Amino acid sequence: MPLSPPRSRAPVTARAIRCEGFRRDDGLWEVEAHLADTRSYEAPTPFRPTVAAGEPFHEMWLRLAFDEQREIREIEVAIDSHPFPECPSAVPNFQRLVGLRMGAGFGKEVQARVGGEAGCTHVLTLITNMATVAVQTLGSQIRWNDRASAERVYGLDKDGKPPVVGACRGYGRGGEMVRRIYPEFHRPE
Numbered sequence: 001m002p003l004s005p006p007r008s009r010a011p012v013t014a015r016a017i018r019c020e021g022f023r024r025d026d027g028l029w030e031v032e033a034h035l036a037d038t039r040s041y042e043a044p045t046p047f048r049p050t051v052a053a054g055e056p057f058h059e060m061w062l063r064l065a066f067d068e069q070r071e072i073r074e075i076e077v078a079i080d081s082h083p084f085p086e087c088p089s090a091v092p093n094f095q096r097l098v099g100l101r102m103g104a105g106f107g108k109e110v111q112a113r114v115g116g117e118a119g120c121t122h123v124l125t126l127i128t129n130m131a132t133v134a135v136q137t138l139g140s141q142i143r144w145n146d147r148a149s150a151e152r153v154y155g156l157d158k159d160g161k162p163p164v165v166g167a168c169r170g171y172g173r174g175g176e177m178v179r180r181i182y183p184e185f186h187r188p189e
Contacts (some may be wrong), residue, residue, distance in 0.1 A: 011040045019129050021137025024065065028073060031133045032063045033126045036081075045083040056081040062094075062126045066134055068152065070102040077123055090120045102131045104157050147181050161185065 019033040037058040043051045051057050059081035065074035077094045079087050096113040100106070110127055138153045154164045164171045165185045171177055174189035 013040070014038050017126065017129055019126075019133040021133050023137075023140075028065045028067055029134065029137055030063060030065045031130045031137060033061070033130050033133075035060045035122055035126050037122075047085050048083065051081075051083075058082060058122050060120070060122050060126060062123060062130065064127075064130055064134065066102065068138070070134060070138065070155070072097050072100050072102070074098065079120065079123070087120060090114070090118065090123070093118045094123065097127075102134050103155050104163050106131055145180055150181050 014037070016036045016038075017033065019031055022030040022032070024030055035058065036056045038054055039051070039057055041053050043053075043057055045051070059079075061076075061078040061080065063074075063076045064072055066072050075094050075097055077091045079091060082088065093114050096118075097110065100109055100113070107128060110124065115124065135153060142149045142153050150164075151162065154162055157163045162182055162185070165178055165182055166173055169175070173185060173187040179186040
């Protein structure tokens, strides 16, 4: 176990998120995700007489199909378990994301199109996770000493710089990956 042993405690709530990336036969890529929230206790709402302990309080499914440039081409959303009767009415609004490119500014644009009352916070949580998995899925094409393959996956920002440089410790300006792939951005520590 990577964490230290916990103190004495009792489970209350659990969220499980699973995201998987795929290459489709038609040349597109897909990420499929599932979110399920469960409680360790019976959790009734004013609109659902009871949600038994261990049964999904929230359960959402999402599939994004995207191209090599990370542009969303198709989206499918299902809200199977929810606390309020209005929740499923957000599903058609997620079609507003078709044509959006995953990359810099993606989260802000998602919020502009389907945030607030237009969307579902739980589906938005999935989309955030899915964008990362989409890049990792495309990352299967990266050859670790090949800048062109890295730029196909990560792209360049509006200033022509790779957005991964400085985004994490592994792509830190003083690190080995930046030295190998983007030497002009390398800054030895």
